[in-house]
Amino acid sequence: METHRAHCLILPYPVQGHINPMLQFAKRLQHEGVKVTFATTKFLFETVDEVSASISVETISDGYDDGANGIVQKIYLPRFQKVGSETLTELVLKLQDSGRPVDCIIYDAFLPWCLDVGKDLGVRAGVFFTQSCAVNNIYYHVHKGLLKLPLEATEVDIPGLPPLLASDLPSFVSNPGPYPATSQLVVHDQMEKFEEADWIFFNTFYRLEEKVIHWMAKILPVKTIGPTIPSMYLEKRLEDDKQYGLNLFKPMTNACMSWLNERSINSVVYVSFGSLAKLEVKQMEELAWGLRASSYHFLWVVRESESKKLPKDFVKETFGKGLIISWGPQLDVLAHKSIGCFMTHCGWNSTLEALSLGVPMIAMPQWTDQSTNAKFVKDIWKMGIKAQPDENGIDRRDVIGQCISIVMEGEIGQEIRKNAKKWKDLARQALEEGGSSDENTKDFVSKLIQS
Structure with missing residues (x-):
């Protein structure tokens, strides 16, 4: 029995x-x-x-x-x-x-x-x-x-x-x-x-x-x-x-991973704002030009419903430097050696994923719990920074560029990467031990x- x-x-x-x-x-x-x-x-x-x-x-x-x-x-x-x-x-x-x-x-x-x-x-x-x-x-x-x-x-x-x-x-x-x-x-x-x-x-x-x-x-x-x-x-x-x-959106896995495989270690800024966040047109423009002006490659998830907000000809003008996809296999992306940092809305799932895989974050919270998560990312776990919006609530292109440079380069970036590795180890230990x-x-x- x-x-x-x-x-x-x-x-x-x-x-x-x-x-x-x-x-x-x-x-x-x-x-x-x-x-x-x-x-x-x-x-x-x-x-x-x-x-x-x-x-x-x-x-x-x-x-x-x-x-x-x-x-x-x-x-x-x-x-x-x-x-x-x-x-x-x-x-x-x-x-x-x-x-x-x-x-x-x-x-x-x-x-x-x-x-x-x-x-x-x-x-x-x-x-x-x-x-x-x-x-x-x-x-x-x-x-x-x-x-x-x-x-x-x-x-x-x-x-x-x-x-x-x-x-x-x-x-x-x-x-x-x-x-x-x-x-x-x-x-x-x-x-x-x-x-x-x-x-x-x-x-x-x-x-x-x-x-x-x-x-x-x-x-x-x-x-x-x-x-x-x-x-x-x-x-x-x-x-x-x-x-x-389960995926409610179909990920462009092959195109995404093939592109990442051709990039060098820690050379790519991964950008994704999850399945629900909707950016204003002006914010999309500022983000686009900030990514274009940076010294790094970028992989940007832009859902189909959001793609019309991209600047005209942006995809064509950034061909080679960046890849824009409608949805991606986020865990595989975050685990990839080419990813240097994650520009994120700080939804809790995305935050936990980046933390568990040791990826530094640039926080751009939009609504709901994301501002609180961003506070912990920056000041408590110290594994990222937060972009500071202007008086109209827009993160400007120069601020976005500065954030990328801070996280990807220099002493602050090194400290953030060290803390990110620590949290990655602790996340694994939480399950192992x-x-x-x-x-x-x-x-x-x-x-x-x-x-």
Whole structure:
């Protein structure tokens, strides 16, 4: 008779930056002997070629099975809650009837209603935060009324965190007006009942955010399970784990890697602002001319929806010096010997990837958690610098050129590269030595199976 294997149902919020870290966690749980079912929306499942060959996949509905493109958050989120709750319940019952009862639902913090589904079905639940511990500590303090909005002071002091300027805070805290529905979701809704979850998972590792994790662990059952990077880029324990396993955009892998292979060591500036950020036309122009004027080659990811913002004839005029692609295999790029630095929006996934692979960063945060991540990159981890925008919020071409020179050359650049290597080693150790990820994962698995 087969020994009972704990069964986890894992449900991410259906965007690239939330799916990939939760999919990586699913792979590591499966490696530890847990049976995993990865749930995604019907539209997403039908849109991508494959989620992951090694993971069992099921679907629920967000109420928009033909796609939610153009649907605003204040309409999408309530609909997803209503239809998602019903179809998630149906999925758990279906798995139970087929002899695969679910022991635990691990849900994205952006889907707080999953906790209620779990309680109604008598299934334990763990909440997964895809952003840093520092950022969620800020949201926690706002939600609890410990940090009042609108902000009155130019500097704030939050337990576990360094002194922060208002400009270092997530945009939903420093300027919540432009995106009220999303602000409500990240600052309040995801924090509403998360303390009632059986487990609280963070995609980070202890040494990276030691002070804030130590503070939060005093009051909450926090588990750090990161960095959620495919194993073959870090400790190489999961031999078939070479990629995240899902891309909402088709990467131009061959063209990208062939071009990088022809470049010398540390000679390329890699530029990418992730899957969601939208730069103003003026910012795209300044960035383009800053890259063109620099002494280095550049590889720039410009999504198809953003390509019309490029200056006229820019691609033709920079042929040979630069390569512009619509999407790329970011891990392979960051791991390539030719990459000297990463100009990034500082989304948490991109930040963790660069840190785990030892790549210096030039931070150009756009919105959400990115300003806080950039603060840590520059002042706490000291593995990059931040471009300073002008009074109109634009990073000018001369500033961009100066940033590239600072990171790629001279004493400051050497110090940044030394720190980047240190964090790369610590990220690997977090997985190799059980300093955070494996220890917490195994502890979770052990308790899940015993109960």
